[in-house]
Amino acid sequence: MDAALSCSIAKVFQGCTHRLCMWHIMSKMPSKIEADLVSNSDFKKRINQLVWNMHIKPSDFENKWDLMLNEFHLKENKWLADMFNKRDKWIPSYFRDIPMCGLMKTTSRSESSNSFFNVFSTPTNLLVNFMFNFDTTLSKQRHEQKRLDIASRDTSPQLLFPNESLKIEKHASLVYTREAFIKVQKQIKKAFYQCFQKNSVLIDGHQQCTIVYKELKSGKRPEFKVTFDAKDETIECECLHFTFFGILCSHALRILIDYDIAMIPQKYILDRWRKNIMDIGFQKINQKWRVCSTEISNLLQDATSFFEKCVESVIHDKEKLQELVNSLQQLSETCGKDVSSRSSSIPIKDVVENITGVPISSDVKIKVPNEIKTKGSGKRNRIKSAAEKAIAKSLKPKRKCKGCNKLVNHDIRNCSINPSNVLKPFKKHQ
Helix, strand or coil: CCHHHHHHHHHHCCCCCCCCCHHHHHHHHHHHCCHHHHCCHHHHHHHHHHHCCCCCCHHHHHHHHHHHHHHCCCCCCHHHHHHHHCHHHCCHHHCCCCCCCCCCCCCHHHHHHHHHHHCCCCCCCCHHHHHHHHHHHHHHHHHHHHHHHHHHHHCCCCCCCCCCCCHHHHHHHHHECHHHHHHHHHHHHHHHHCEEEEEEEEECCEEEEEEEECCCCCCCCCEEEEEEECCCCEEEECCCHHHHHCCCCHHHHHHHHHCCCCCCCHHHCCHHHECCCCCHHHHHHHHHHCCCCHHHHHHHHHHHHHHHHHHHHHCCCHHHHHHHHHHHHHHHHHHHHHCCCCCCCCCHHHHHHHHHCCCCCCCCCCCCCCCCCCCCCCCCCCCCCHHHHHHHHHCCCCEEECCCCCECCCCHHHCCCCCCCCEEECCCCC
């Protein structure tokens, strides 16, 4: 962990929490422990179940970690000791009360963005090429976003209970995006097949239920306390799955199923998982008019909404529809006189200045930056073809036998003059 980076994040991003990437830490482990433990399936199983288990309590984690080090004789391993001292920075059980929406591999998003952008760009690009490639990359992302939006909006996912025997699953398929619904559906499946309610006690007007969860692989049956208030549909589970991942856990869903709740409470459906969080018409307006101000966007949205309401109210009355057309025509002529000299859309220059907050100078001199070799950028040389490699190899100076003065393609041990002589390089005639 970079100490300077950690201090900078705490000062600059005061509302953020700095954590370490679990994937990078676990990928370094084979080089930090003995080779026989790397191939030990029992050790790998033990440490993976311990590290990746977010439901384990911190005290249980510390006890099991200590037992594991003793069993595999790793007490003297300095790297593991250092990682244990920093356990609150990378072990999920220590920060499951922090909303992260399941982002356990903290660098996964930046790494995936780098990989995606490298498809369209190379380190040797000039500034102009970089801007064109950047625009192409954004267009690709926007196209993929639209494709996924259409798939979520216009198609229906496969349900585990298609006959509406489980209404809560049907409701989840209508409100969640496809990717989010798949995660919720897994929790619904666990709630239906692996969870059951052991008992329920009324405490201060709230139902405190004990849910038993059956683990399929180990056969263990841990218990979880779930508090439920039917009046305001508030539900909380001690596993803190909703806080960490942003979706309800199987234990909470089991309670909703038992109480015949047909829909997931709105407070537990985050906006980031909803399929229709941004209106399609709103997106089209922003793209068409190049709107860069939120206030103007809202006014355009209101104008479009009022127009649609007017059309809907007179759509079946031909006379009133004609009156609406005439009124709009007069309004259009009146507006055209006032703004006849203005452009129909905001210039790109004004959009950029509004976003950056810096006026664009008319005298701009852009110089090609010096090429910098960044980490992981690879070699800058062009990949040579097989023909080029063969030509380069043929131009290399040949070596001759010092004994018989022949090229070295014969067996030196069969040299008739002096097999023990070493080879001497062939020198070209000047």
